[in-house]
Amino acid sequence: MESVVGAPALELSGVTKAFGPVVALRSGSLSVQGGSIHALVGENGAGKSTLVKVVAGVYRRDGGILRLDGEDVDFGSTAESKAAGVAVIYQEPTLFPDLSVTENIFMGRQILGPGRRIDRRAMYAEAARLFAGLGVNIDPRRPALGLSIADQQIIEIAKAISLDARVLIMDEPTAALSGVEVERLFAVARRLRDEGRALVFISHRFDEVFALCDTVTVMRDGAYVDTLPVADTDVDQIVALMVGREVGELFPKTPATIGGPVLEVEHLTSRGLFHDISFEVRAGEIVGLAGLVGAGRSEIARAVFGVDGYESGAVRLNGVPVRRHDPRAAIRAGMAFIPEDRRRQGLVIDASVAANVAGVVRSSLTRAGLLTRAAENRAAAPWAARLEVKTNALDMNAATMSGGNQQKVVIAKWLATDPTLLIIDEPTRGIDVGTKAEVHRLLSELAGRGLAILMISSELPEVLGMADRVLVVCEGHLTADIPQDEATPENVMRAATRSDEVRS
Amino acid sequence: MTETKAAETDTGTAEHAHTELVAPSQFTRGRRIYETVVRSRETSILLVLLLVIAAATVKSPSFLFSANSWRDLLLTPSVLLLLAAGQCVVIITRNVDLSVGSVLGLTAYLTGRLFIDTGLPVVAIVLCGVLVGAALGAVNGLLVGYGKVPALVITLGTLYVYRGAVLSWAGSNRVNASDLPDSFSNLGTQTVASVPVLFILALCVVLAVGYYLHTARGGRELYAIGSDPDAAVLYGLAVRRRVISAFVLSGGLAGLAGVVYAARYGSVSSGAGSGIELQAVAAVVIGGVAIFGGSGTVWGAAIGAVLLVTINRVLPIVGIPDFWQQALVGGLILGAIVLDRVMSQRRARLLIEARDEA
Numbered sequence: 001m002e003s004v005v006g007a008p009a010l011e012l013s014g015v016t017k018a019f020g021p022v023v024a025l026r027s028g029s030l031s032v033q034g035g036s037i038h039a040l041v042g043e044n045g046a047g048k049s050t051l052v053k054v055v056a057g058v059y060r061r062d063g064g065i066l067r068l069d070g071e072d073v074d075f076g077s078t079a080e081s082k083a084a085g086v087a088v089i090y091q092e093p094t095l096f097p098d099l100s101v102t103e104n105i106f107m108g109r110q111i112l113g114p115g116r117r118i119d120r121r122a123m124y125a126e127a128a129r130l131f132a133g134l135g136v137n138i139d140p141r142r143p144a145l146g147l148s149i150a151d152q153q154i155i156e157i158a159k160a161i162s163l164d165a166r167v168l169i170m171d172e173p174t175a176a177l178s179g180v181e182v183e184r185l186f187a188v189a190r191r192l193r194d195e196g197r198a199l200v201f202i203s204h205r206f207d208e209v210f211a212l213c214d215t216v217t218v219m220r221d222g223a224y225v226d227t228l229p230v231a232d233t234d235v236d237q238i239v240a241l242m243v244g245r246e247v248g249e250l251f252p253k254t255p256a257t258i259g260g261p262v263l264e265v266e267h268l269t270s271r272g273l274f275h276d277i278s279f280e281v282r283a284g285e286i287v288g289l290a291g292l293v294g295a296g297r298s299e300i301a302r303a304v305f306g307v308d309g310y311e312s313g314a315v316r317l318n319g320v321p322v323r324r325h326d327p328r329a330a331i332r333a334g335m336a337f338i339p340e341d342r343r344r345q346g347l348v349i350d351a352s353v354a355a356n357v358a359g360v361v362r363s364s365l366t367r368a369g370l371l372t373r374a375a376e377n378r379a380a381a382p383w384a385a386r387l388e389v390k391t392n393a394l395d396m397n398a399a400t401m402s403g404g405n406q407q408k409v410v411i412a413k414w415l416a417t418d419p420t421l422l423i424i425d426e427p428t429r430g431i432d433v434g435t436k437a438e439v440h441r442l443l444s445e446l447a448g449r450g451l452a453i454l455m456i457s458s459e460l461p462e463v464l465g466m467a468d469r470v471l472v473v474c475e476g477h478l479t480a481d482i483p484q485d486e487a488t489p490e491n492v493m494r495a496a497t498r499s500d501e502v503r504s
Numbered sequence: 505m506t507e508t509k510a511a512e513t514d515t516g517t518a519e520h521a522h523t524e525l526v527a528p529s530q531f532t533r534g535r536r537i538y539e540t541v542v543r544s545r546e547t548s549i550l551l552v553l554l555l556v557i558a559a560a561t562v563k564s565p566s567f568l569f570s571a572n573s574w575r576d577l578l579l580t581p582s583v584l585l586l587l588a589a590g591q592c593v594v595i596i597t598r599n600v601d602l603s604v605g606s607v608l609g610l611t612a613y614l615t616g617r618l619f620i621d622t623g624l625p626v627v628a629i630v631l632c633g634v635l636v637g638a639a640l641g642a643v644n645g646l647l648v649g650y651g652k653v654p655a656l657v658i659t660l661g662t663l664y665v666y667r668g669a670v671l672s673w674a675g676s677n678r679v680n681a682s683d684l685p686d687s688f689s690n691l692g693t694q695t696v697a698s699v700p701v702l703f704i705l706a707l708c709v710v711l712a713v714g715y716y717l718h719t720a721r722g723g724r725e726l727y728a729i730g731s732d733p734d735a736a737v738l739y740g741l742a743v744r745r746r747v748i749s750a751f752v753l754s755g756g757l758a759g760l761a762g763v764v765y766a767a768r769y770g771s772v773s774s775g776a777g778s779g780i781e782l783q784a785v786a787a788v789v790i791g792g793v794a795i796f797g798g799s800g801t802v803w804g805a806a807i808g809a810v811l812l813v814t815i816n817r818v819l820p821i822v823g824i825p826d827f828w829q830q831a832l833v834g835g836l837i838l839g840a841i842v843l844d845r846v847m848s849q850r851r852a853r854l855l856i857e858a859r860d861e862a
Contacts, residue, residue, distance in 0.1 A: 056738075057740075058738070077740060078737065078738050078739065078740040079740025079741075079742075080740075081740075082740050090738075094732065094734065094735035094738045094739075095732070095735060096727070096728045096731035096732050096735055096736075096798065097731055097732065097798070098727065098730075098731040098794070098798035098799040099724075099727060099728060099731055099798075103724060103727075103728075107724065107725065107728050107739055107741070108721070108725060108728075108739055108740060108741050109721075110721050110724065112721070116720065116721075117719040117720075118718075118719050118720065118721065118724065142855070143855070145851070145852055145855055146851075146852055146854075146855025147855075
């Protein structure tokens with residue numbers, strides 16, 4: 001197959017992908033030359049991962065052009081994209097833990113000897129040769145179980161090389177690596193580039209983008225924004241392109257009188273997740289916890305609420321220490337926690353609204369150990385009414401409601417416990433724009449009544465519009481504490497990607 | 505036992521400037537084979553089996569040293585061996601097939617009816633049993649592959665459906681030994697060099713399945729699918745097709761087991777093979793196949809099957825009351841699972857420690 005001279009190794013133009021009503025990719029465009037390392041950057045939810053999965057054949061695009069070496073392709077499965085020479089290394093490597101690293105490299109296309117028997121000897125020799133070529137020393141016979149993320153990525157890269165992949169996409173490969181491991185990965189990436197392969201490198205760390213890549217493409221809100229040579233740009237320009245939108249009037253934060261501290265967190269540390277986290281949330285205050293996905297925001301919230309343990313530090317609510325790793329104690333002390341994935345963690349999806357709302361206060365509703373439907377409905381009704389949950393009857397099943405109404409049911413459920421602190425993770429994820437404003441108005445109103453709110457959000461405009469104070473987490477460290485009037489998309493984004501100052 | 509044939513020594517040459525994270529083992533080929541065999545799960549349960557036989561023989565020498573009992577020792581496990589081989593393949597893919605007992609009952613009765621109602625030759629009837637079993641297995645496989653419902657539930661359903669089919673077909677009728685031609689029922693007693701023919705058949709099946717699992721691409725993909733089904737999809741493996749074929753194999757072997765059952769016992773009622781599916785699962789688990797798939801060998805499952813059947817025969821001989829026999833078998837299963845957990849956790853910890861020290 002003769003490739004068109006000068007055609008990019010990988011080219012996407014106007015690629016779209018929607019999941020039901022949610023458009024993940026509005027217009028994805030990317031053009032990568034062989035012998036180049038191309039950075040793909042953008043905020044959380046900018047559509048980078050969707051784009052990668054379209055190229056990998058995990059999703060089939062709804063429209064747009066996808067070309068490899070100038071030829072139109074259409075991948076219906078990962079096997080097809082592999083056969084065409086595309087290799088993808090995901091953030092979390094996908095290896096078979098029970099099988100040897102050699103089998104992991106060759107699975108599905110093992111070297112066969114006479115009689116279609118697998119030729120293990122040849123495979124071990126080939127794996128050893130691949131590892132030698134990559135400059136690493138891994139026993140080809142050992143199982144993949146127990147390998148560090150860095151070594152697992154090396155296995156994935158060895159797999160890509162043995163496939164002779166022309167296009168290698170790495171989705172945030174450095175997120176879990178130490179400095180030495182990053183250097184090793186970069187050395188390998190440069191070697192592959194010099195062999196003429198096309199590499200796509202997705203990262204939130206600008207220092208790495210500048211150290212490794214020659215070209216950068218910026219995406220925002222599921223669409224292509226711009227492509228620049230790395231040599232002609234700087235961090236400020238890229239951040240401006242990534243953020244590039246006005247914080248609208250969508251987020252009506254009503255001013256509230258801010259009282260004394262409700263939640264005090266001191267030197268909270270959990271090894272590998274977050275380090276020395278200290279902050280406070282005061283009555284009537286909404287504190288936004290911003291940062292990139294995987295920075296440790298949800299982990300901090302879960303530790304504060306006691307779902308997960310932590311190694312050192314202290315949490316106090318209204319001046320009273322809260323026992324670690326004991327969510328029931330946290331609820332009794334007056335905390336409420338609305339997790340990110342409400343379908344799985346916050347809502348008994350196949351139960352009625354009333355049962356859900358009454359669920360957390362059940363012990364105070366039971367009479368002689370018996371819980372009646374009537375008692376549940378009595379407890380639920382005022383809350384559901386106040387939150388304008390649009391359900392015909394409280395008996396309606398939660399699964400059939402819209403995302404916005406589900407979120408309200410979850411909030412209602414927790415308000416019934418009469419909390420003094422509400423921790424809410426991604427309050428408007430998966431909610432349509434109209435209901436988003438309602439959820440925001442509700443949060444704002446609750447703060448106005450003196451509730452302290454800790455809000456985790458990946459949506460920068462939401463954080464900037466809603467929060468009285470923005471805390472930024474980067475790789476498990478608090479990197480900024482910015483009051484509302486000083487917070488801008490640029491300084492929050494900078495703090496969220498300030499990896500060079502954090503990593504030691 | 506699995507990695508022995510593939511050993512090779514070309515690893516000592518690597519000298520790299522970069523950080524050495526997980527260095528290759530420097531064992532020689534012979535040492536590696538020795539380590540793999542001695543440390544294998546199969547070896548340890550084979551030892552248990554030999555101990556059980558030795559204990560029974562000490563207590564009652566005729567357990568081993570009479571012509572009949574030697575034959576029984578090998579003949580009794582034959583049916584379970586076939587079921588365990590099929591079950592092992594299914595469990596390796598992180599599924600389970602509970603319908604095999606009912607498939608066995610159906611094909612055993614079918615075999616009898618075919619001899620009574622038709623004049624087909626023995627070979628054709630054996631083939632019929634296998635094919636009907638495979639078809640029933642295909643139903644399981646298609647439901648699991650397309651239904652997105654756990655195999656446990658699907659095959660629990662077909663367990664009752666298939667059993668219901670035999671019950672309504674056979675009613676209170678039964679196939680008697682006198683209905684079967686001598687050429688067929690003799691299979692149950694014939695021996696070659698004092699080894700029963702049916703045992704040889706079962707052994708051949710186990711060998712073939714083991715060879716496939718170890719040396720064919722399809723076999724290795726079954727392990728991959730069980731080890732991480734999501735990763736298998738990302739690898740571009742034909743997950744659904746492989747899972748369906750595992751169920752077809754399990755069904756086909758259950759069909760063959762039904763034929764063997766008819767040959768061995770001669771009389772078949774509608775209840776034939778009730779509950780044997782749990783023994784098959786138990787044999788596989790005792791044999792060291794992880795219940796969540798991805799690891800274990802059919803050799804282990806086969807030894808597990810022989811061990812399970814033998815223990816059931818030995819316990820009365822060594823004077824353990826009826827009462828406790830089932831509980832002992834249960835204890836064995838729990839022990840095997842606990843051992844599995846402990847061993848795999850230990851292995852994971854060792855591998856992680858090895859990494860941290862590097």
